[in-house]
Amino acid sequence: MAGTAIFNSSFSFRFSRIPTQAQAQAPSTVPTSLTPSTKPIPRPHWASLHTEIETHLKQAIPMKEPLEVFQPMHHLVFSAPRTTVPALCLAACELVGGHRHQAMAAASALLLNLANAHAHEQLPLTDRPKPRPGPAHAYDARMELMTGDGLVPFGFELLARADEPTHDNSERILRVMIEISRAVGSEGLQHAQHMRNTLESDGKELSHVESMKRVAEKKEGGMHACGAACGAVMGGGSEEEIERLRMFGFYVGMSQGMLQRGLIQEAKEMKNMALQELQFFKDRDLHLISTFINF
């Protein structure tokens, strides 16, 4: 499974557009800092977008009966490590001319799917060779298992309900559902977890650069690609805008994934590629979207 075969069909176009290493290392014409130097503008940050999504979700998940179900649901959603995926969804929506509210349900569904993935990664299973590091479990394993299970359909429900009351947005919503299902499913995040588990079971740590890249392509890369594409879809972006933002998200995620795994040079290359994708949008307001590469 080398080369392009590790990408599923919806991602395979990437390789034809990946620049050569020389191109990637060439100076980008897009400035790395996009904040004008003449007058200080409060710099937007992805964390403020994330807070908006959490506020939305706190209203969507009321603390009501049965409390024994909703309390752990709150816990899993709001204690999961933050990722930039949901916020990127909102930023992509605005970049193509939409309002972030249009992408709020998609961002929420992404957050819920990622919260489930995180909770289930942490579950103490009898045959898991070593527990993952992390904070003490607030609930027992069965509770975290089934609560996580409830988050995924609830995310799709939020998306389905986003078509009400006008019923004029269903095509975008259904498309985003397919995007999310593929990103988290058997050829996406699920495959990444599988690859990681296989490597761990074989007694191999993820030290090999190629293995790390393959996991990151499905995990950080794939989820950010999905987040950005979903935002562009919900904001009414053109097909080209959607695919450009998908590429941007992919490289943003890859850059983060490489950085987390200590691959500094690779992270830098991916960041440059992300910047190149933004050139397509150079006439737009890039303040918000650039927060995802100025980390």
Add this chain to the structure above:
Amino acid sequence: MAGTAIFNSSFSFRFSRIPTQAQAQAPSTVPTSLTPSTKPIPRPHWASLHTEIETHLKQAIPMKEPLEVFQPMHHLVFSAPRTTVPALCLAACELVGGHRHQAMAAASALLLNLANAHAHEQLPLTDRPKPRPGPAHAYDARMELMTGDGLVPFGFELLARADEPTHDNSERILRVMIEISRAVGSEGLQHAQHMRNTLESDGKELSHVESMKRVAEKKEGGMHACGAACGAVMGGGSEEEIERLRMFGFYVGMSQGMLQRGLIQEAKEMKNMALQELQFFKDRDLHLISTFINF
């Protein structure tokens, strides 16, 4: 949480329509066997509908790369214990005048959600007090955990894709997604699992009739209510037809749930209530739908 409070809002209407015990035990005007005695007609059976859904799913889940992901997916989907929920979805669709193909994606999504619920119920967790009975696990726990996780979004994806290529069915599809999410989620199946776990953790076996009923209302009752309602929605049923079929499904599921828990008299009462709901459809062809009460 006694009385009506154990039903979530979408189910609360039930109690107002539940007949008194005397009414429930009164002879029904709908014959229990609906096969004409004059000429032998091959009696339809829910299992043949189930086989059709499995055939559909075998095409939808191709055995392809990555095999290490798709093989366990096949296994979890096709080795899970059969329930009558997905088949009831098709039968309800036909009862309201639709063709079963219209409800195939909804039935598939129901089957996938139930397969995940079953797989995760069987997971060997470090703090599960006693393993559930069942066949030996074909895959390790991590694999069954993440494969189950992939089934749920895939079910929603199948539903989303069912709107293609004509894009004229989205309102029904989105409605069915909300129905399924609620049936499996925090106020449905997830709550049933929680109630059962709590009873087990407290050292109480599920011997108390009231406890068993409460679990069955969310589990067998709730899932069959959802299956029948989803079929009626996809088949273009009227609001009254949808709600009648929801009630029918609820009583079918409750009857099964009571029977499985050894409550013979209660099962009989629920079956009678299911029959009464069918009176509303007495001018239709009841052969297919009656397979769900002639067990």
